[in-house]
Amino acid sequence: MKRMARRSRKIPGMNLTSLMDVFTILVFFLLTNSAGDEALEAPKQITLPDSVVETKPRVTVVIMVTETDILVQGKVVADTRDLFDKKVKVVVPIANRLIEIKNSVIGTNTKAAAASKEVNILAHKTIPFKILKKIMGTCSGAGYSKISLAVIQKASQS
Template identity: 55%
Template sequence: MKRMARSRRRKTPGMNLTSLMDVFTILVFFLLTNTSSNEALDPPKVITLPDSVVETKPRETVTLMVTADEILVEAKPVIATSEVASSGENVIAAIKEAMQAEMDKAIMVARSGDQAESADGAADSALPPEVNILADRTIPFSLLKKVMSSCTDAGYTKVSLAVIQKASQG
């Protein structure tokens, strides 16, 4: 009888927290790794981007969207796509003016992205402004050429076309 009473006293019910801590550690690690990987541009539903096997992701810069109906700079309508397509000029004045209005943002983004390289900030004044162009895959290249010419004429020296990244081919 005494043995049975002793064995009951030893077994105190308790919760093993080791498994629970492992689950929480995995959960925290998962959340930390997935929140920092959301760097890619999210294209609007009206634009279907072409596919590419590019490895690097685009940086946050001034965004110019070319849809089937209109051209937007930072989500603000600038000009109709049909007007640009029918225009005989290589540089479209409305796009150039809208891009020049966004020049301050482009320079600030370029400086903030390059501050890790130069601690004193002296070399930051020579950074070129950048623009990312999101264009539907059905837009003809002649129209994109006019848009890119307008951007370079506005002072943007780095022009990037946004694409959907797919798995590399080997």
């Protein structure tokens, strides 16, 4: 009787091997999904236009065009209102900043962005295309020939 009572009081132990396997898989899943900078975050002062998007954005040099300022990699370089002047063909401060970024490679992300010679332009949807055309011409002149315009992805109509 006593032996039967002792056997029934035994608490089953937890299998640590299976638990460790689950946690390992969870850690690898979280690391792989949080490691990339694949999505561009638009600041609150920029409202992007909607469009159907086929490809995901890559790590590139980012030019943000707000209604008041132009920022290259987060640094204000020019005033948007100055570009409405028809005499302005090339935006020299943007070209200087792009060349500065190309020459000052620090980390692996910066090296990848500078080596790719790609530019992502995040422009407020009220900015006229003639302004964006001047910025794109400046980017091409500075050696950044692959230019992408960022938009908000909407569902494809197929």
